[in-house]
Amino acid sequence: MIGEKERSIKLKTLQLKAEEILADYRIAYKSRQASLLGRREVMGGKAKFGIFGDGKEVAQVAMARQFAKGDFRAGYYRDQTFMFAIGATTISQFFAQLYAHADLEAEPGTGGRGMSSHFATRFLDENGHWKDLTKMYNSSADVSPTGSQMPRLVGLAYASRLYRELDSLKKFKQFSRGGREIAFGAIGNASCAEGMFWEAVNAVGVLQAPLLLSIWDDGYGISVPNEYQITKADVSQVLAGFQRQKGGKPGYEIFRVKGWDYPALMETYARAARTVREEHVPAIIHVVEVTQPQGHSTSGSHERYKSKERLQWETEFDCIRKMRLWMIKNDLFSAEELDEIEAKDRAEVESIRNQAWKAYSEPIRAEVAEVLAFINEALAGSANAGELREIRKSLAAIPNPLRRDTMVAVQKTLIAIRGENLPVQPKIVEWKAAQDKLNAERYHSCLYSETDDSALKVPVIEPEYSDDAPAINGFEVLNACFDVALARDPRVIAFGEDVGKLGDVNQGFRGLQEKYGELRVADTGIRECTIIGQAIGMAMRGLRPIAEVQYLDYLLYALQIMSDDLATVRWRTRGGQKAPVIIRTRGHRLEGVWHSGSLMSGIMNLLRGIYILVPRNMTQAAGFYNTLLRAEEPALIVEVLNAYRQKEKLPRNIGEFTVPLGQPEILREGTDVTLVTYGACCPISLAAAERLNRLGVSVEVVDIQTLMPFDLAGRVGQSLQKTNRIVFVDEDVPGGTSAYMMREVLENQDGYRWLDSAPLTIPGQPHRPAYGSDGDYWSKPNVEEIVEKIYRMMNEVNPEKYPIFF
Ligand SMILES: Cc1ncc(C[n+]2csc(CCOP(=O)(O)OP(=O)(O)O)c2C)c(N)n1
Numbered sequence: 001m002i003g004e005k006e007r008s009i010k011l012k013t014l015q016l017k018a019e020e021i022l023a024d025y026r027i028a029y030k031s032r033q034a035s036l037l038g039r040r041e042v043m044g045g046k047a048k049f050g051i052f053g054d055g056k057e058v059a060q061v062a063m064a065r066q067f068a069k070g071d072f073r074a075g076y077y078r079d080q081t082f083m084f085a086i087g088a089t090t091i092s093q094f095f096a097q098l099y100a101h102a103d104l105e106a107e108p109g110t111g112g113r114g115m116s117s118h119f120a121t122r123f124l125d126e127n128g129h130w131k132d133l134t135k136m137y138n139s140s141a142d143v144s145p146t147g148s149q150m151p152r153l154v155g156l157a158y159a160s161r162l163y164r165e166l167d168s169l170k171k172f173k174q175f176s177r178g179g180r181e182i183a184f185g186a187i188g189n190a191s192c193a194e195g196m197f198w199e200a201v202n203a204v205g206v207l208q209a210p211l212l213l214s215i216w217d218d219g220y221g222i223s224v225p226n227e228y229q230i231t232k233a234d235v236s237q238v239l240a241g242f243q244r245q246k247g248g249k250p251g252y253e254i255f256r257v258k259g260w261d262y263p264a265l266m267e268t269y270a271r272a273a274r275t276v277r278e279e280h281v282p283a284i285i286h287v288v289e290v291t292q293p294q295g296h297s298t299s300g301s302h303e304r305y306k307s308k309e310r311l312q313w314e315t316e317f318d319c320i321r322k323m324r325l326w327m328i329k330n331d332l333f334s335a336e337e338l339d340e341i342e343a344k345d346r347a348e349v350e351s352i353r354n355q356a357w358k359a360y361s362e363p364i365r366a367e368v369a370e371v372l373a374f375i376n377e378a379l380a381g382s383a384n385a386g387e388l389r390e391i392r393k394s395l396a397a398i399p400n401p402l403r404r405d406t407m408v409a410v411q412k413t414l415i416a417i418r419g420e421n422l423p424v425q426p427k428i429v430e431w432k433a434a435q436d437k438l439n440a441e442r443y444h445s446c447l448y449s450e451t452d453d454s455a456l457k458v459p460v461i462e463p464e465y466s467d468d469a470p471a472i473n474g475f476e477v478l479n480a481c482f483d484v485a486l487a488r489d490p491r492v493i494a495f496g497e498d499v500g501k502l503g504d505v506n507q508g509f510r511g512l513q514e515k516y517g518e519l520r521v522a523d524t525g526i527r528e529c530t531i532i533g534q535a536i537g538m539a540m541r542g543l544r545p546i547a548e549v550q551y552l553d554y555l556l557y558a559l560q561i562m563s564d565d566l567a568t569v570r571w572r573t574r575g576g577q578k579a580p581v582i583i584r585t586r587g588h589r590l591e592g593v594w595h596s597g598s599l600m601s602g603i604m605n606l607l608r609g610i611y612i613l614v615p616r617n618m619t620q621a622a623g624f625y626n627t628l629l630r631a632e633e634p635a636l637i638v639e640v641l642n643a644y645r646q647k648e649k650l651p652r653n654i655g656e657f658t659v660p661l662g663q664p665e666i667l668r669e670g671t672d673v674t675l676v677t678y679g680a681c682c683p684i685s686l687a688a689a690e691r692l693n694r695l696g697v698s699v700e701v702v703d704i705q706t707l708m709p710f711d712l713a714g715r716v717g718q719s720l721q722k723t724n725r726i727v728f729v730d731e732d733v734p735g736g737t738s739a740y741m742m743r744e745v746l747e748n749q750d751g752y753r754w755l756d757s758a759p760l761t762i763p764g765q766p767h768r769p770a771y772g773s774d775g776d777y778w779s780k781p782n783v784e785e786i787v788e789k790i791y792r793m794m795n796e797v798n799p800e801k802y803p804i805f806f
Contacts, residue, residue: 009330011263014270018332024065024085024262025323025338026345028057031081032320033349034091035294038098038116042298046357046400047098050116050298053080055259055291056216058319060208061085062265063214066273067184070134070177072156072541074149075186076142078216082186086137088121091349095356104574105360110141111574112442118142122576125541128451128632130542132174132266134181140540141573143564147194149185151533151561154200157183157209158534159541161280166519168490175542180411182276183537184783185213188220193229196529196561201528204282206243208250211282212272216259218290223305236286244281253283259290260322291318299711364401370431371406372396375413377424384416391416404441407432447609448633448709453578455611455631456709461658463619463651471647474618477654478508478639481622482546482657485555485629487517492629495522496531496548496584505550506586506644507683528557536566539579544629549709552587552638556731559606566634567609580632582625583610586639587679591776596769598639598780600630601736603706611635611661612708614679617643619651620705623659630658640680662712663705666719670700673790674719676741677729678704681781685729688786694800695787697794707737710744717749724756725797727790733781738763762786 007018020242042050053060056078062785064085067073075082083089093107094117104114109120117237120141125131140152164179191197192215204211215235219226226233236256244251249251253275257268265287272283291314295302315321327333375392379385379646395401395409399546410432417425448454485492494509500523503510513521524531528549535547555562569579570690587597603614611628613635615621621639628635651657667682668689677685682703689699700719704711720726728738738761744761745751756765762781769779794802 003206007332009263009332012267014266016266016770019264021327021332022341023557024058024061025320025327026341027085027243027340028061028081028320028323029243030091030345030349031057031084033346034080034084034094034353035278037349037353038095039294039298040517041095041098041353041357044584047116048100049295050098051077051296052294053078053082054293055218055314055319057081058323059214059216059257059259059265059287062262062269063184063186065139066269067137068181069137070181071138071184072181073139073184073186073538074142074153074156074537075119075139076146076149076188076191077115077144078188079119079186080117083139088137088139091352092356094331095353096360099357099360101360106356109311110572110576113572113574114142118144120573121575122148122573124576124578126503128449128453128575129787130174134174136178139579140537141569142745143558143568145564146191147187147196148561148564149187150194150196150200152537152540152565153183153211153213153528153533153655154186154207154209154530155534155537155539155545157204157211157282157537159543160205160210161207161536162493162519162538162543163541166490172491172542173712175367179280179716180277182210182212183272185211187213187215189215189217189219189223189235190224190229192235193221196232196533198528199527200533201239201242201284203525203527203534205251206525208280209282210276210280212276213284215284216287216290217286217288218292220292220296220305222296222300223302236284239284242284243799252282253281255283255285257285257287258288260317260319262319262323262421264325275299281323287718289317293318293428314587319663361400364403364406366453367403367406367435368395368398368401371413374424374428374431374450375409376414378417378422379428381422381424382417382420387416388413403435406435410529420798424618424802443678446573447571448611449570449631450575451576453580453632455628455633455661456712457637458627458630458660460660461626461653461656463623464653465649466652469652471649473644474646475507475510475644477618477622477648477650478625479503479510479512480650480654481625482509482512483515485625486512486520486656488630490520491540491542491544492546493520493522493543494546495524495534497524497526497550499523499548504548508584514672519676529552529561532558532561532566532581535581535583536561536569536579539581539634540569540577544580544582546625547585549583551584551595552599553594555585555603555636556599559603560638562610567607569634578632579634580628582628583633583634584639585636586641591769591773593768596731596776596779597638598731598764598769600638600707600730600732601740603636604740607636608708609634610708611706613637613661613665613706615659616640616679616682616703617646617648619648619658622651622654623657624661625658627658627661638679641668642680659705661706662709664711664715665703665705666700666715668699668701670698671729672698672723672794673725673726674700674702674716674723675729675786676702676704676716676745677789678707679730679731684781684783685786688783688790691783691787692790695791697790699790704741707740710741711749714749716745717751717754720745720749720751720754724754725793726751726755727760727762727786727793729781729786730763733766734761734763736763757797760789760793762789
């Protein structure tokens with residue numbers, strides 16, 4: 001019903017003004033134009049790859065109507081209309097990202113690092129400090145692996161519960177207004193076949209966190225239809241068991257709505273958001289009958305796998321067409337009026353596209369011009385004019401040049417004029433060095449913090465001991481440290497399997513749930529991937545999670561999300577977001593295939609962007625926790641299992657002292673061989689050094705302590721200068737972390753210069769460790785093996801002094 005004066009329309013529960021409807025339509029329409037033009041840019045060679053949100057526009061303007069300041073989004077590459085509608089991404093920024101414009105001014109989400117339609121807002125200011133997130137529309141940074149937005153959503157939503165229920169958090173006003181914020185998620189239908197989707201949905205249901213999840217169901221995952229993706233080919237049917245019932249146990253509110261039905265979408269989103277925000281109950285909206293007019297991405301065409309009937313249906317049920325017809329049918333606007341508006345909007349999007357292209361391409365063209373000028377200058381005096389002309393011609397002929405094209409031309413030019421002593425030569429070298437610096441900033445910066453929240457900038461505070469310091473179990477040292485941390489900072493939240501009531505399987509948190517409550521020290525289900533995701537989301541909302549993965553071996557379940565999401569947060573947003581998650585786990589030297597905790601190199605190689613700390617005892621571990629809690633960077637701490645019950649003296653300043661990252665400790669001085677190791681291999685190496693001492697071999701044992709960062713001051717290199725021989729010992733596979741350490745020393749510390757013997761690694765076996773103490777003995781390096789191998793090294797140096805006797 002249309003009120004003539006008001007020009008509004010009454011839906012079941014909403015009254016919508018015509019101008020609001022038109023505003024929604026225009027955003028949807030412009031977004032469609034951006035998708036259409038975006039695809040053309042890729043096909044025309046101006047961008048490498050495009051993936052767009054066409055077909056989801058109308059659902060997303062409805063979703064955006066419910067998104068409030070302070071709320072958080074975690075979605076995926078289809079969400080452009082939503083991002084436009086909340087004003088968090090402009091159309092210009094959308095094109096800048098499509099072109100990979102590596103300039104934060106033009107593309108503030110990722111600075112050109114993220115792929116097309118990978119959205120993010122900036123949570124941090126230029127100093128890396130948190131902005132007031134309650135005053136902004138927040139979007140956590142997208143990742144490509146399907147379903148990987150789900151684990152993070154657990155924490156983004158759960159943080160609201162913590163802010164609502166913990167009085168001690170009320171003072172952190174820049175992060176929350178009493179937990180009223182909700183998290184919005186979005187996922188494609190086919191990605192619901194991923195395990196982490198179900199793990200996250202279950203976790204949010206258990207936690208009763210305020211999540212509003214939209215599933216855009218266009219019936220396919222690239223070419224594979226729902227019949228191959230989901231039981232009954234229908235995700236909300238399968239999700240039905242999560243639906244809460246009146247008088248029953250808590251669950252979800254589940255909705256189903258058609259993606260082309262604007263009034264129904266508006267009603268559904270309003271109802272769902274009200275339920276989530278007011279009742280703090282999670283909800284899922286299964287948006288069905290969604291289309292994908294341009295197919296999955298620019299990599300293929302959907303005519304290859306969709307039937308003619310389906311394609312025809314998609315044209316007919318296109319959401320923009322349907323919304324337009326609905327507006328006309330309801331006399332809101334005439335076809336002529338809409339035609340006029342659309343023409344204007346089309347022209348506007350085209351003009352924005354043109355400007356974005358100019359902004360991207362002009363600086364590069366200017367650099368090309370500079371290089372061409374250098375070549376011209378070189379041509380004047382070089383004997384290789386022919387070659388230079390060729391270089392100039394190829395560079396000038398590139399229609400859409402890239403920066404790398406300038407680098408190719410520069411190197412070829414320098415080769416052509418080498419030895420000619422032309423005045424232009426140093427100018428080119430200087431220009432190249434300046435460009436290298438700029439490009440390093442463009443592409444390499446922000447892997448770790450470069451601002452004052454860096455873990456490397458935390459001042460060192462030595463542990464202090466009173467004369468009568470008690471020697472207590474290692475786990476009690478940790479327990480005392482966590483107690484102080486929880487008391488000091490209400491944002492510290494510890495959780496994991498058996499962390500709450502039991503205080504973790506090794507009692508680091510013993511008694512702390514009783515003291516600080518179930519929300520501060522919490523049990524979780526067995527769900528490593530979403531334990532980490534929960535921590536990522538919480539950390540993005542200003543909390544300081546200590547997330548526990550019970551054993552190092554089970555970190556593999558979380559490794560993908562740690563690698564794709566956590567490790568890249570700061571880098572992929574070029575310093576716009578951070579997630580200072582502390583991951584606690586334990587490993588090394590338990591026994592058996594899945595309880596040996598030695599999988600370090602897989603972890604090491606996949607987690608650049610996360611610090612990796614391997615304290616040899618619980619005092620060192622406590623010092624690391626103290627350091628990390630004073631910084632805001634993600635880190636993994638691998639505690640040594642058999643150190644929990646070793647006696648250690650309790651520092652008087654247990655909650656204050658810090659252990660710096662990247663600073664190895666010399667555990668035993670020696671002159672013949674440097675032995676580099678860490679964690680559980682420290683005591684074994686020390687025992688081997690003691691036995692070798694009897695044999696006249698003096699071993700310097702260095703505990704590296706943090707694998708990432710590795711020995712920032714080059715102490716291992718200094719030790720090697722003294723001993724001229726080096727051995728790397730660890731439990732990992734051959735070529736694993738021992739090889740990583742060797743490269744660090746030989747390549748980065750120029751260690752090769754000091755070597756008098758071939759460097760040696762003494763790792764574990766290539767297979768998993770066998771069960772039992774004998775299985776362990778023959779699977780991992782042992783004292784006897786280390787003694788024999790180092791002694792052999794010395795025998796080679798001086799067979800008379802070190803004759804073989806075994
Ligand atoms: C883990 C992972 N596997 C495969 C892919 C390749 N891939 C990208 S999108 C996609 C289909 C996703 O379909 P759906 O979830 O329905 O979302 P849509 O793209 O249709 O919106 C696939 C298989 C990926 N990105 N990540």
